[in-house]
Amino acid sequence: MAMTFAPVRAAIQGLGVCIPTRILTNDDLARMVDTTDEWITARTGIKRRHLAGPDESTSDLAIVAAERALADAKVSAEDLDLIIVGTATPDMFFPATACLVQERIGAKRSGAFDLLAACSSFVYGLITAGQMIQAGVVRRVLVIGAETLSRLIDWEDRRTCVLIGDGAGAAVLGPATDGRGIQSGMVGADGSAGDVLKVTAGGSRMPITNEAIERKLHRAYMDGQAVFKLAVRAVPDLIRKTVERAGWRLEDVDLFVPHQANLRIIESMRDQLKVPLEKFVVNIEEYGNTSAASVPLALWEAVQAGRIKDGDRIVLAAFGGGFTYAACTIVWGR
Numbered sequence: 001m002a003m004t005f006a007p008v009r010a011a012i013q014g015l016g017v018c019i020p021t022r023i024l025t026n027d028d029l030a031r032m033v034d035t036t037d038e039w040i041t042a043r044t045g046i047k048r049r050h051l052a053g054p055d056e057s058t059s060d061l062a063i064v065a066a067e068r069a070l071a072d073a074k075v076s077a078e079d080l081d082l083i084i085v086g087t088a089t090p091d092m093f094f095p096a097t098a099c100l101v102q103e104r105i106g107a108k109r110s111g112a113f114d115l116l117a118a119c120s121s122f123v124y125g126l127i128t129a130g131q132m133i134q135a136g137v138v139r140r141v142l143v144i145g146a147e148t149l150s151r152l153i154d155w156e157d158r159r160t161c162v163l164i165g166d167g168a169g170a171a172v173l174g175p176a177t178d179g180r181g182i183q184s185g186m187v188g189a190d191g192s193a194g195d196v197l198k199v200t201a202g203g204s205r206m207p208i209t210n211e212a213i214e215r216k217l218h219r220a221y222m223d224g225q226a227v228f229k230l231a232v233r234a235v236p237d238l239i240r241k242t243v244e245r246a247g248w249r250l251e252d253v254d255l256f257v258p259h260q261a262n263l264r265i266i267e268s269m270r271d272q273l274k275v276p277l278e279k280f281v282v283n284i285e286e287y288g289n290t291s292a293a294s295v296p297l298a299l300w301e302a303v304q305a306g307r308i309k310d311g312d313r314i315v316l317a318a319f320g321g322g323f324t325y326a327a328c329t330i331v332w333g334r
């Protein structure tokens with residue numbers, strides 16, 4: 001009998017996270033740099049952040065999140081066809097962190113690669129994996145956003161060190177049933193704004209030398225105000241277009257899960273889109289900016305809190321260094 005294969009959407013079948021146990025409060029930071037709990041809370045909405053221990057690397061966090069996501073999806077590691085790790089803080093240049101995860105979880109049949117779109121990496125990864133499932137190239141993909149920004153930050157620079165946290169979130173993607181799954185996705189970039197958020201030294205342009213270390217060029221540099229403006233200008237429009245491509249109206253969306261960089265950025269997006277407060281997930285208070293891990297962490301928390309049910313219309317949206325942007329729409333459920 002002849003069989004036809006209709007393109008199938010990709011659904012999130014399981015989620016898992018890894019939240020490091022070490023906590024750094026604003027008061028702890030006020031003892032390290034010239035800052036206060038009041039300043040950090042008022043300007044960013046952050047109260048605490050979780051940091052990886054000295055022996056914990058990005059892959060260690062990724063593996064914990066991955067195993068929890070596989071258990072949640074009831075999928076065995078051997079059933080995975082592909083692992084994508086979105087990260088700007090890999091264990092090392094190569095092998096890719098995805099290969100380290102592949103080995104440690106025993107995903108023997110799986111391909112593996114890293115994807116770097118800074119804080120947008122997880123959403124970029126979901127869209128990439130979703131398309132590969134839809135094209136029939138792969139069936140089950142593990143998409144991970146994992147980050148140890150604490151290793152890149154200058155802990156003497158109050159402009160950046162108060163903002164970040166470490167963590168990992170993972171999603172198992174597989175073929176969706178009954179119209180659920182990823183409905184639309186958009187990725188964008190503006191390389192002309194690459195200088196607003198960067199780590200200058202450590203790559204082929206400028207290897208790490210004593211001079212680079214003295215000038216702290218191996219640490220993350222950020223023009224905070226420029227990042228702020230780029231994000232509030234670009235992301236609402238990206239969300240509008242992605243929602244339109246799904247054939248939805250903004251009012252149809254049950255929950256928005258934005259990248260958690262600054263509470264004021266999220267509030268500005270919410271105001272521009274004229275969406276009620278309760279439709280935006282905000283957990284920045286607890287984690288700070290965990291870069292690629294932020295969207296899966298926020299999504300996981302929303303699921304845990306019972307804020308997402310089968311059939312709900314969800315929007316994920318992120319922005320980050322590069323400059324990069326990504327958004328996708330999902331009808332929740334397997």
Ligand code: ACO
Pocket residue numbers: 034035036039040043044149158159160162163164197220222224225226227228261262289
């Ligand atoms: N504590 C106290 N004062 C501070 C601190 C701090 N931690 N950081 C900066 N200040 C001071 C500044 O030196 C400045 O003082 P001055 O007026 O005497 O020069 C004053 O506070 C105001 O600084 P602004 O930069 O104007 O403050 P702003 O309101 O723009 O907030 C912030 C800064 C929080 C960084 C904001 O711009 C922001 O969130 N931007 C987006 C950041 C982001 O999303 N980054 C993404 C990735 S994070 C990463 O990868 C490092």
